[in-house]
Amino acid sequence: MILSKMNASMSLSRRRRERKAFRAESAYHATGLAIALFFLAPFAITLLASFRHGTEARLPPLPPWPVNGISLDSYRSLDTFGAGVWQHTFNSLLVSLATVALTVAVSVLAGYGFSRYRFPLKNVLFVLIIATLMIPFQSILTPLFIILARLGLNNSLFGLTLVYVTLQLPFSVFMMRNAFDAVPKEIEEAARIDGARDLKLLFRVLMPLVLPGIATVAIFAFLNAWNEFLAALVLLSSNEKYTLPVLMMAVRAGRLGAVNWGAVQAGVAVMTLPCLVVFLLLQRYYMRGLMAGAVK
Amino acid sequence: MAGSGPGKALPVRRRRRHSQWRGLLYIAPAMALVIVFFVMPVLFTGWMSLHNWPLLGSPRWIGFNNYFRMANDARFASALRFTTYYTVIVTIAIFAVAFPLAIFVEKHRRFVGAYRTIIFLPVVVGLASASLLWVWLANVDSGFIGPALRALGLVEKSPNLLATFDSAFFTIIVMVVWKIAGFTMIILLTGLQAIPSELTEAARIDGAGPWQRFRYLTLPLMRRTIALALIISVTGSILAFDQFYIMTSGGPQNRMISVVYYIFNQSFVSFNLGYGAALSIALLAILVVISVMQLRLLRVGEDRP
Numbered sequence: 001m002i003l004s005k006m007n008a009s010m011s012l013s014r015r016r017r018e019r020k021a022f023r024a025e026s027a028y029h030a031t032g033l034a035i036a037l038f039f040l041a042p043f044a045i046t047l048l049a050s051f052r053h054g055t056e057a058r059l060p061p062l063p064p065w066p067v068n069g070i071s072l073d074s075y076r077s078l079d080t081f082g083a084g085v086w087q088h089t090f091n092s093l094l095v096s097l098a099t100v101a102l103t104v105a106v107s108v109l110a111g112y113g114f115s116r117y118r119f120p121l122k123n124v125l126f127v128l129i130i131a132t133l134m135i136p137f138q139s140i141l142t143p144l145f146i147i148l149a150r151l152g153l154n155n156s157l158f159g160l161t162l163v164y165v166t167l168q169l170p171f172s173v174f175m176m177r178n179a180f181d182a183v184p185k186e187i188e189e190a191a192r193i194d195g196a197r198d199l200k201l202l203f204r205v206l207m208p209l210v211l212p213g214i215a216t217v218a219i220f221a222f223l224n225a226w227n228e229f230l231a232a233l234v235l236l237s238s239n240e241k242y243t244l245p246v247l248m249m250a251v252r253a254g255r256l257g258a259v260n261w262g263a264v265q266a267g268v269a270v271m272t273l274p275c276l277v278v279f280l281l282l283q284r285y286y287m288r289g290l291m292a293g294a295v296k
Numbered sequence: 297m298a299g300s301g302p303g304k305a306l307p308v309r310r311r312r313r314h315s316q317w318r319g320l321l322y323i324a325p326a327m328a329l330v331i332v333f334f335v336m337p338v339l340f341t342g343w344m345s346l347h348n349w350p351l352l353g354s355p356r357w358i359g360f361n362n363y364f365r366m367a368n369d370a371r372f373a374s375a376l377r378f379t380t381y382y383t384v385i386v387t388i389a390i391f392a393v394a395f396p397l398a399i400f401v402e403k404h405r406r407f408v409g410a411y412r413t414i415i416f417l418p419v420v421v422g423l424a425s426a427s428l429l430w431v432w433l434a435n436v437d438s439g440f441i442g443p444a445l446r447a448l449g450l451v452e453k454s455p456n457l458l459a460t461f462d463s464a465f466f467t468i469i470v471m472v473v474w475k476i477a478g479f480t481m482i483i484l485l486t487g488l489q490a491i492p493s494e495l496t497e498a499a500r501i502d503g504a505g506p507w508q509r510f511r512y513l514t515l516p517l518m519r520r521t522i523a524l525a526l527i528i529s530v531t532g533s534i535l536a537f538d539q540f541y542i543m544t545s546g547g548p549q550n551r552m553i554s555v556v557y558y559i560f561n562q563s564f565v566s567f568n569l570g571y572g573a574a575l576s577i578a579l580l581a582i583l584v585v586i587s588v589m590q591l592r593l594l595r596v597g598e599d600r601p
Contacts, residue, residue, distance in 0.1 A: 028405060035397070036414045039474065042429055043417070045440055060443030060454075110326035117319025125327060132334045134587040136535050138556045139576035142563045143340035144333065166333035169326055198318070227422025229538050230556075234564055245424040252428060252542060261438045264428060271425040279420040283413065286420070290482060 043272065050074045050265035057262025074262030078270070081251050081263065083240040088247040089270060092226060095157050095243055099164040099225035100218045103172050106165060107217055108210070111176025112202055116188075126177075133170045137163075141234050148235060155237045163235065164225045172217040175292055179213030180206065216289035219282050223275055244271050341573045341580070349570035362574035372575065374551075375558040382465075382554065383533040389473050390529055394480035401481065402488045412485075416478035423475065427542035430471040434458055434543075441467075461548050468539050468552075476532070480525050487521025488514070527590040531583060555579055 049061040054073030056066075079085045113119075114126055137144075144163060145154070153159030183206060191205040207214075229245040236242055242250075248267045254260065279286055345362050347355040366372055401412045418426060433440045434457040442454035458464045491514060499509050515522075537556040540546060546553050553561070559579065563572030 025405075028403075029407065031400070032407065032411050035400070036411060039415050039418060039478070042433060042474065046429055046432070058438050060438055061440050062443055062447055064440070106325045106329065110323045113319045113322025117316070117322065119316045119319035122319070125323065128335075129326060129330055132330060134584055135334070135338060135580055136531075136583050138535050138537065138559070139580045139583070140334070140337035140341055141560075142569050142572050142576065143337035143344060145564075146344075146569075147332070147337060147340065162329065163333055166329045169330060173326055223420055227424065229422065229424035230560070234560070245422060248424065248428055249542070252431070259438075261432055261435065264432050268425055268429045268432070272421040272429075275420045275422070275425075276417060279417070280413070287482075290479075291486065 043276070046265050046268050047273075050262070050269045052262070054262060057260065057265070074266040075270075077260050078251065078263040078266040082242055082247045085247075085267075085270065087240060088242055088244050091157060091241060092243040092245075095161050095164065096222050096225040098158070098161045099168065100221045102161065102165045103168045103221040104214055104218055107169060107172035107176045108202075108207070108214065110169075110173045111178075111180050111210075111213075112206070114173065114177045115180035126173075129173050130170050132166075137167055138230060141231065144231075145234060154235070155241055157236075157241060157243075160232060160235050160243075161225075163231055164221075164228060168217075168221045168224060171220060171289070175213050175217050175289065176210065178292065179210040183209050212285060212288065215282060215285040216292070219278060219286050220289050222278060226271075226274060338580075341576050344570055344573035345577050347570045349568075349573070351567040351569060355570065358570070362571050365571065366574055366578060371553070372555075372558060375553050375555050378551065378553065379534055379536070379555045382536060383530055385465075386469055386472050386533050386536075387526065387529045389469050390476055390480050391525075393473050393477045394484060394525075397477060397481040398484035398488055402485060412482070415481060418475045419479045421475075423538040424542060426471060426475045427539045430467065430474075431458070431543045434467045458544055459548065461551050464544050464547060464552070468543055471543070472539060476529070480529060483525040483528070484518070484521060487518040490521075491517050523590070523593045527586070527593070531586055531590075534579075534583065534586070 045061055045064040048065045051070045051072070052061075052066045052074070053068055053071045054077060056068065057074055057077075075085070082088055110129075114122065148154045148156070148159045148163075151159070153162070187205065187209070188201065191201055196205055227245070228243075232243045232246050233249070236246060244267070248264070248271070251263045251267055252259065344355070346357060346359060348358050348361075349355040397415060401408050401415070432438070434442070436442050436454050436456040436459075442451075442457060445451045446454045455463065457467045495513060495517075496509060499513050504512070535556055536554050537560065540552045540554055540557055541560075544552050546557065555575075556579070559572050559575045562568045562575060
């Protein structure tokens with residue numbers, strides 16, 4: 001009798017506790033949803049609005065989704081700016097992928113050199129590379145402009161790529177040196193005994209082991225090159241060379257005082273989607289880089 | 297193998313010297329890029345700043361005249377003032393949003409990973425893309441914010457957010473917080489997670505309330521992380537350019553010209569390359585001072601964790 005009463009009161013209090021926990025949980029997720037909405041909405045509104053008909057492009061996105069069927073009008077009008085959206089997307093892709101390839105190549109070699117070899121001035125040179133982080137590239141744009149002109153690389157996507165690679169180097173060399181440092185020396189010695197040396201040793205034996213580091217370096221190189229605006233604005237002078245962010249300035253300025261907002265929405269979609277996809281697919285490697293940079 | 301006599305020492309030493317040069321060979325491409333595209337430009341900026349350097353025609357040595365001109369340049373002074381104002385406000389705004397977010401996503405609950413990812417999404421897109429996106433959202437006729445407020449009946453007429461200084465500034469702050477808060481949140485999250493849970497448990501058992509635990513436990517233990525997040529936010533904000541160039545083209549009555557924007561105007565619009573270089577040196581000096589302060593701050597954090 002007493003026992004069953006105790007049981008009942010226990011289950012009552014447990015139920016009450018559960019109800020309280022459920023309420024706290026609901027409040028937590030309601031807040032979470034509101035926050036998520038704030039951070040997602042601008043992307044969602046732009047993407048959905050970019051598929052509206054051309055006649056609707058001027059109207060506010062209320063509701064944001066296409067009401068009168070899906071249309072590619074906004075993308076078509078984006079294509080009428082500059083040398084066409086394909087050309088500028090191609091420019092952006094070319095610069096970004098070339099930046100990735102060169103950054104990886106240069107920083108793997110340098111990371112390996114700094115990790116495994118001893119040579120004069122080693123620490124001074126390493127600090128010199130890292131110290132460039134302290135100097136904002138915004139303050140050296142003018143001489144960069146002139147140096148590139150002297151090298152015959154003004155208004156050239158290759159020149160812009162070289163600048164981007166240089167900007168990536170402090171982070172990338174640091175990442176790759178740490179990646180090589182983390183590889184046990186025994187593996188290398190075993191490979192040496194098997195006759196692998198230098199570049200062969202680096203590419204056949206060590207590369208697979210530092211692949212996560214390479215992925216991190218590559219993602220940051222891609223995103224930074226794809227998104228960079230000021231250097232591209234200053235260093236590229238002819239229309240057909242523009243990367244996407246520079247092209248968008250023409251779209252933003254509009255024609256005859258009227259801005260084609262449909263083209264702006266389409267342009268934002270083209271510029272942001274690759275970043276979001278790359279990040280979502282390779283999030284793990286991105287966060288590793290962020291932590292390495294933050295803990296530094 | 298074990299008997300390494302005096303005869304064997306020589307080839308070993310030769311190989312080591314050989315490998316010394318090989319090490320330099322590996323880092324040569326990186327060094328070449330850093331020297332050509334970083335060290336040389338920095339030195340060149342200093343050299344240019346002592347010249348009257350037009351885009352075409354030959355530069356003329358004028359000593360420190362560019363620096364004297366800078367000292368009396370009212371527009372540069374107002375650019376400095378505006379940049380400082382922006383840096384202070386945006387940093388406060390970012391922290392006011394990012395700190396609660398970090399605490400919010402620290403708990404181990406369902407979907408917390410999804411919340412973190414979503415909040416972080418705007419960080420990976422470009423500042424230029426984000427500015428373009430928001431300039432559309434804030435547009436008076438074709439945008440989202442104003443028309444939506446009107447549709448909800450909160451305002452009678454859709455406000456032109458980018459027309460006055462205060463509302464344009466506020467819009468830019470909201471855009472930057474949306475774009476950057478996720479980054480600061482992750483940095484602060486690493487600091488929060490580094491606090492041993494036994495400590496907070498002990499404080500809870502001792503009867504410390506949530507605010508007391510935050511004020512006397514969390515904040516002091518996170519000093520290093522906070523300093524780091526602060527420095528990243530401050531240096532980033534001092535270099536702000538894209539948002540003002542894209543969203544307001546320098547703002548109502550040219551009141552939103554940041555320092556980098558002013559350098560850009562002097563160098564690449566008016567083509568006063570020499571004066572632009574002198575302004576760059578000033579910017580560089582400001583940033584180096586902040587970097588040195590950063591190192592000291594972080595060291596202070598290490599001494600007294």
